[in-house]
Amino acid sequence: MMRAILVGFMGSGKTTVGRLLANQIQVPYHDLDDVIVHRTGKSIQQIFDDEGEATFRMLEHDALMNSLGDEGILGTGGGTPIQPANFELLVQTTVPVILLDVLPETILARLRNDSGRPLAKKLGLAGLIDLKHQRDDRYNRVSDIRIATDHLTPEQVVEKIMQELSVLK
Numbered sequence: 001m002m003r004a005i006l007v008g009f010m011g012s013g014k015t016t017v018g019r020l021l022a023n024q025i026q027v028p029y030h031d032l033d034d035v036i037v038h039r040t041g042k043s044i045q046q047i048f049d050d051e052g053e054a055t056f057r058m059l060e061h062d063a064l065m066n067s068l069g070d071e072g073i074l075g076t077g078g079g080t081p082i083q084p085a086n087f088e089l090l091v092q093t094t095v096p097v098i099l100l101d102v103l104p105e106t107i108l109a110r111l112r113n114d115s116g117r118p119l120a121k122k123l124g125l126a127g128l129i130d131l132k133h134q135r136d137d138r139y140n141r142v143s144d145i146r147i148a149t150d151h152l153t154p155e156q157v158v159e160k161i162m163q164e165l166s167v168l169k
């Protein structure tokens with residue numbers, strides 16, 4: 001079983017914080033995007049370009065199903081909780097789900113120089129903010145703990161998660 005699952009919008013720090021947290025408590029880190037890249041031999045951008053978002057979402061659902069029972073920390077993608085089947089899995093799991101939250105301006109600052117997120121490229125800044133508003137309710141509903149990351153370093157976010165998880169036990 002996973003120790004914790006990280007959810008949140010693109011740029012909230014799921015991948016960065018997940019790796020750091022796993023490293024700190026010496027368990028494996030699994031990232032759904034990485035599982036998909038490994039399985040297909042393609043980048044996320046290539047999958048969106050060649051096969052479209054719907055195919056990516058099927059691969060993402062498979063990756064989630066196959067990862068939940070593994071040991072470690074799981075970093076999801078920003079769209080993972082939005083798919084209804086994934087939403088149900090995340091609501092029902094007994095693994096603590098942690099929402100890394102961010103303000104729109106933080107997202108923009110963190111993703112400014114990033115080219116690996118096809119949706120960010122396609123939607124532009126205003127579209128990204130709109131997408132976050134559409135998703136926020138789902139993020140809140142699947143998560144047990146919410147951490148506002150805007151004014152924290154990744155190390156401080158890890159520290160907060162460790163405090164919250166020890167409270168949960």
Ligand SMILES: Nc1ncnc2c1ncn2[C@@H]1O[C@H](COP(=O)(O)OP(=O)(O)O)[C@@H](O)[C@H]1O
Binds near residue numbers: 008011014016111149
């Ligand atoms: N707490 C943080 N403070 C500042 N920068 C951060 C923080 N968390 C992540 N970042 C940076 O933001 C970018 C996106 O982080 P990433 O971990 O890939 O987010 P996600 O997986 O949620 O999309 C990266 O450049 C990362 O270094």
Ligand SMILES: O=C(O)C1=C[C@@H](OP(=O)(O)O)[C@@H](O)[C@H](O)C1
Binds near residue numbers: 078
């Ligand atoms: O928000 C989304 O729909 C997506 C987020 C990405 O993951 P990160 O949240 O780790 O950037 C990746 O799964 C894909 O580009 C789609």
Ligand SMILES: [Mg+2]
Binds near residue numbers: 015033077
């Ligand atoms: Mg990520």
